[in-house]
Amino acid sequence: MDGNQMKKPARVVPDLTTNCAGIVSPNPFWLASAPPTNSGPQIERAFEAGWGGAVWKTLGQPIQNVSSRFGGLNYGGKKNIGFNNIELITDRPLESNFREMLACKKKFPKHAVIASLMVETEAEWEEFIARSVDAGADGLELNFGCPHGMCERGMGSAVGQEPKVNERITSWAKKYAEKYKPGLPVLIKLTPNVGDILPHGHAAQRGGADGVSLINTIKSIIGVDIDNYVPYPRVGGQSTNGGYCGAAVKPIALHMVGQLARDPDFQIPISGIGGVATWRDAVEFILLGSTSVQVCTEVMLKGYRIVEDMIEGLTEYMATHGFETIDQMVGKAIPAYSEWGLLDLNYETVAKIDADKCIGCYDCVAACRDGAHQCIFPATDGTRVPTIDEDECVGCNLCQIVCPVVDCISMVEVDNGFGEATWNEAVAGEKTLRPKKGSH
Amino acid sequence: MSKSESTSAQPVLQSDRAESVFKDFKPPYDEGHAVVEASRCLFCDEPPCQQACPTSIDIPQFIRKIATGNIKGSARTIFDANILGMSCARVCPVEVLCVGDCVYNHMGQPPIQIGKLQRYATDIALAEGWQFFEAGPDTGKSVGLVGAGPASIAAAHQLRRAGHAVTIYDKRDVIGGLNTWGVAPYKMKAEAALEELEWVLRIGGIDIQLGIGVGPGEGDLPFEELEARHDAVFLGFGLGEDSSLEVPGQDLEGVHGAVDFIECMKLGALDLGWVKRAAVVGGGNTAIDAVRELKGLGIPEVVLVYRGQEAGMSGYQHEWKAAKVEGVTASWGSQPLAFLGAGRVQSIHCARLDENKKATGDMFTLGADLVLLAIGQGKLGELLGGIEGIALERGKVVTDADGATGRPGWYAGGDCRNGGKEVVNAVDEGKRAALAIDAYLRNKGG
Structure with missing residues (x-):
């Protein structure tokens, strides 16, 4: 990060119009299929607030839900950094859903309305796709991701975890989409509850999908009521595993999105989901290969109006970074997403503390002493600015991460006289590695 | 005044006391506020706040325990270092002590409200009646303490933890010294001070003799008698008129x-x-x-x-x-x-x-x-005039860092030693002296 500052590009006027797998929306911010898209009136309010698209709460044979349904993960006084739910698909009459979809589409013709579907038999898939087309849906999203409740019935992640089933149902959906509205885009929503996302993305691609959406929620237990010995969320005296989401899942989602985006054999667009709470998160997803992003948890916690800042932030980012269109951004960080064996082991940094900014908390001292390589020491001159033994500093940047002061600790590149050398090259005997530090 | 042999700290306070009209200048935290504030703490290493505390409370540790909901552990950490931790949470000039040294001050951000957090934990501890300390096994030694203010209370409690018998003498009919009858009521009222004292005394075996002055005055218990009754003496009286x-x-x-x-x-x-x-x-x-x-x-x-x-x-x-x-x-x-x-x-x-x-x-x-x-x-040091080995400097009792005077077995702490400082200083001096007295009595042997 340091020493690699990019040249500042000329400011541009960006166009946020998004085309993800043929689904066009005024901006890349879509509401994910979830409680915020439970009904037409909700989605209409969301569009008024600025959301570009909405994936309708999954339609299927209506179910009955439980109370309670949600749980939050708190950390360090901050509530809901992670979130989970055991809610199922829509529990509202299908007639109401499709009627409202049609009304919504009429009112907001330029916004994207995507019907999320989850049914069992081929006949049901045909029926639901036909009805979605009649309701004016701009695209379909097949819910192959739900990790609780529906998968036990052979749907949701039960489909997403089996590439053959995924491919077969995808091909049914494409067949009926073509039958009722030629060219109607079909997205496959993938589950992260798999060892490797690639076979599942490829199954969707082979089935004819126009794009994939990921990640759905992660199988989880959000916590345990330690006085009553029941996991959360409590449904009477019992609970069950649910789907984990919210800000804390972003790293997992970014990895899976990036895995697909960097695979040369994976050619269809991605709608990125998982912990998108701000415009910065959205930028990250787009740079790692997403064309649109979907948001649920942050809207559940704060409401639709968060989109105002998302649009402004993304617009300003694109303007200052020289991106005129979303497409110019998509996958921009993919070339730098490499393998460990291809990283330069001779690249060396050491920590430097800005004495003027240091407040003397010694959090870096404790972190380095107890959690790293014992090379940061308390001041001996009464200043409380710690000293760093640069000969021992391995450049792990734990100190920079724990430091509470912005830009106080920086990781500075060291010219050690060794040229670039990767592990793979070293193993092949082609390059020489610098001497190890901190391994006394 | 009549002599009393009560060990109760609860004299009946009259209900129409003038101080009753005051509200807290710093209102207490509820749980939500306390957890949010506690969570801001950076958990500094070699923490400056602790270094600024005369009683060296492990402040980051007690604050972290509030953040995690371990209130009992938090209160234990506080009281273990400062047995009047509830009073000090209210009356300490934290702005020039712990809070004044919070590193957030160097960051342009509000410092952690350490006093309010300390009050939060200690108030709950008292309300719940949690007891953290037990008297040590009886040593057969006895210590006489003069004055029932914070210095003597802290010393007596520490001595009881070590197993020594203690008797506190005070010429007044209310205990706690200035902490009870001298603190600004918008910081703490007398009943709160007495509530904490009652809680402190639950360690048991702290004999409090109210209405008994010690010294050369008429009707007072002479110092010779005090020395004859006890194996060690702690001078914890305050200032004069x-x-x-x-x-x-x-x-x-x-x-x-x-x-x-x-x-x-x-x-x-x-x-x-x-x-x-x-x-x-x-x-x-x-x-x-x-x-x-x-x-x-x-x-x-x-x-x-x-x-x-x-x-x-x-x-x-x-x-x-x-x-x-x-x-x-x-x-x-x-x-x-x-x-x-x-x-x-x-x-x-x-x-x-x-x-x-x-x-x-x-x-x-x-x-x-x-x-x-x-x-x-005024300084009351002149009361000690003529006692061999006790030196005075501008009316203050001269001691070493642990409170030992020049007379073997005689120690001092609090206002009579420091000339008039904070409650927290008195607690610290009392605690230190008690540790020194314990070592003295153990070396003295049978």
Whole structure:
């Protein structure tokens, strides 16, 4: 990060119009299929607030839900950094859903309305796709991701975890989409509850999908009521595993999105989901290969109006970074997403503390002493600015991460006289590695 | 006063005490606020806040325990270092101690409200009645402690943890010293101080002899007798009467010592409806407490009369700032020469001093129908005059860092040793002396 500052590009006027797998929306911010898209009136309010698209709460044979349904993960006084739910698909009459979809589409013709579907038999898939087309849906999203409740019935992640089933149902959906509205885009929503996302993305691609959406929620237990010995969320005296989401899942989602985006054999667009709470998160997803992003948890916690800042932030980012269109951004960080064996082991940094900014908390001292390589020491001159033994500093940047002061600790590149050398090259005997530090 | 052999710390406080009208200047946290504030703590290593605390409470540790909901552990951490941790949470000048040294001050962010967090944990501990300490196995040794203020209470509790028998003597009929009857009521009222003391005494075996002065005075327990009764002695008494100005009119009605007045307000009822304008003479913390208290008691005009200038006051600036916000005014560079009035004070005749406290030659008169003198208190060290091995310096008992005097087995701590500091200093000195006394008694053997 340091020493690699990019040249500042000329400011541009960006166009946020998004085309993800043929689904066009005024901006890349879509509401994910979830409680915020439970009904037409909700989605209409969301569009008024600025959301570009909405994936309708999954339609299927209506179910009955439980109370309670949600749980939050708190950390360090901050509530809901992670979130989970055991809610199922829509529990509202299908007639109401499709009627409202049609009304919504009429009112907001330029916004994207995507019907999320989850049914069992081929006949049901045909029926639901036909009805979605009649309701004016701009695209379909097949819910192959739900990790609780529906998968036990052979749907949701039960489909997403089996590439053959995924491919077969995808091909049914494409067949009926073509039958009722030629060219109607079909997205496959993938589950992260798999060892490797690639076979599942490829199954969707082979089935004819126009794009994939990921990640759905992660199988989880959000916590345990330690006085009553029941996991959360409590449904009477019992609970069950649910789907984990919210800000804390972003790293997992970014990895899976990036895995697909960097695979040369994976050619269809991605709608990125998982912990998108701000415009910065959205930028990250787009740079790692997403064309649109979907948001649920942050809207559940704060409401639709968060989109105002998302649009402004993304617009300003694109303007200052020289991106005129979303497409110019998509996958921009993919070339730098490499393998460990291809990283330069001779690249060396050491920590430097800005004495003027240091407040003397010694959090870096404790972190380095107890959690790293014992090379940061308390001041001996009464200043409380710690000293760093640069000969021992391995450049792990734990100190920079724990430091509470912005830009106080920086990781500075060291010219050690060794040229670039990767592990793979070293193993092949082609390059020489610098001497190890901190391994006394 | 009648002698009492009670170990109860709960004298009956009258219900119409003047201090009852005061509200907390720093209101307590509820759980939500406490957890949010506790979670801001950076958990510094070698923490400056702890280094600034005279009793060295492990502040980051007790704060983290609040953040995780381990309130019992939090309170244990506090009380283990400072047995009057609930009082100190309220009365400590945290702005110049722990909070003043919080690293957030260097970051342009509000420092952690350590006092309020400490109050949160200790209030819950007292409300729940959690007990953290047990008396040690009986050593057969006995320690006599003079004065029932924070220094002796802290020493006695520490000595009980070590298994020594303790007896505290105090000439008053209420325990706790200034912590009970001298603290500004917008920080803590007498009943809260006594509630904590009652909790402290639950360790058992702290014998409190109220109404018994120790010293050369008539009816007092002589020091020789004290020494004969006990294997070690701890001198934990405080300061003497309010100093007077020695100017004409000082015996007029309406002229009082500030500490004396504060005690009346804390423990009794006051009728001040007739006071239109009150003056407090002095520039220290007692003077600032007094002006804020008078204002809080509803006196329309309260003026601080000080020889020096605002910047030169010995009282804490944060306290003076609060007094100004509450509407107190000041007459700087003002040296009272006489109190005027017929029977009752009506005004103060003053000389105007310059910035170097030199007379300018100007004179003026300031109307006041109540005058409190907050210009210091006498030292009681002279009571010890003639005891071999006890040295005094400007009325203060001279000791080593652990509180040992020059007389074997005699220790001292608190205001009689330090000349008048905070409750937290008294607790620290009492605790240190108790550890030294324990070592002394164990070395002394059978």
